Amino acid sequence: MTAPVALKLEGVARRFGAARVLDGVDLSVRAGERHALIGPNGAGKSTLFNVIGGALRPDRGTVWLDGVDVTRRSPHRLARAGLGRSFQTTRVFARLTVLENLRCAAWCGVVATQSAHGVPGLLSKWALWWRRSRAIEDQAERVLVDLALEPAAHQPAGTLEYGAQRRLDLGVALAGGARVLLLDEPTAGMNRDEAARTIEWMRAVMADKTLLVIEHDMDAVFALADRVSVLVQGRIVATGAAAEVAADERVREAYLGVPPGPPRDPGRTAP
Template identity: 60%
Template sequence: MTIALRLSGIEKRFGATPVLRGVDLDVRAGERHALIGPNGAGKSTLFSLIAGEQRASAGCIELHGRDVTRLGPPALARRGLARSFQTTSVFARLSVRENLRCAVLASLRGGAGFAARWFGSAQADARAADVLDAIGLAHAAERAAATLSYAEQRALDLGLALAGGGQTLLLDEPTAGMNRAEAARALALIRATTAGKTLLLVEHDMDAVFGLADRVSVLVQGRVIATGTPQAIRADAAVREAYLGADFGAASS
């Protein structure tokens, strides 16, 4: 079993206030792993630590066996880690195609400056076109991102994470703000576009979680209290008491 992402003893304190209290978590290569828990459990903070946007107070984060605890987002992106956000992070005034080209170019190495690569990169054009097709937005390639519907902007946000070529993806509430039909389409898109990649997602929609994830971890008060298959998590009495509700297992079985 190959571990793509490993968290060991992760702690985060803000002043004297502990938010994460020794989180241990293994995400296997190629699996879709969901992180769930009540508001205030520390999920967003943990995501920010993994993405390099904040620093852990203690503990170690490994990506494919390499210690990346102190690395920032650009260095992590070069090592194949990409993140989408709970709110859309697109460049509103740029076209859909230009948004994707930005994401591709940011991931490319080489001595040429960004402007030179922007105007001369056939590789960026080809990868952006591939992602446009994958996320179903080829018809809107030349539209400004601001003119897209909310669901289309979330699809573009996923596209930005994919465009960099990362093999380990962090998705923060990918169905937030969507109705049931939009959420179903978003999940189908995620399932199709992340095949073969490692996925760690935070999500409050339990239908989405149990329909997509291979394994689920439950974070409560800064600690992982359970990890297992969706079926095992449904049946876990401690998880139902702490988060899902006493009737969840029976109602969902």
């Protein structure tokens, strides 16, 4: 049985002045899928994340999360509905410690999902506070272990080396408890080894999440993604398994810079 669709976009369009940056984007991501979004610089990938995440309003089109129309919802309401995101540039609180960063994120997630329903009275308020505190602490500690950052738990996040800061940024998205994560170039600026380790780590700790990941590094795409969509000039030009998409002529021409035509036989030499 195919999994239900977790995130669906239909006809999403957005202009900046005369520039049509998103030009009718259709995209479906199934629950539990790891879906990569690739495309040249300036294709509109981050803009699309801003629209899905509620930071930007689309001019046209619809965004569904778990079958519910969430178009134009604010980022915090989307977070409540189970959507999390990380950004192209790292956004951790540099002066807070690693654990404090994770606690902040866990606090947002726990407060958003646990209601005071059915617990009136002073004693019950205390019980609710205690329950929330435990849930926040547990969630933050769990992600700290997942990140393998226990030795740096009490270190200001700004003093971590770059790769660890990027990983913490992903941890913050995870600690919020979202089911669907939009991750904008999680391996940006990492060397090959770091990028490969990060992807391996993502596969392990985000196994039960639905992921839409913007990624430029094709090795990372092949290692991570079940399916890939290619955005060129604000339109999805191909969607499919990574190998299928990499072999698609329109993709090779628009993105990989390979002209269309029959594949060259590497064994033949020019006359």
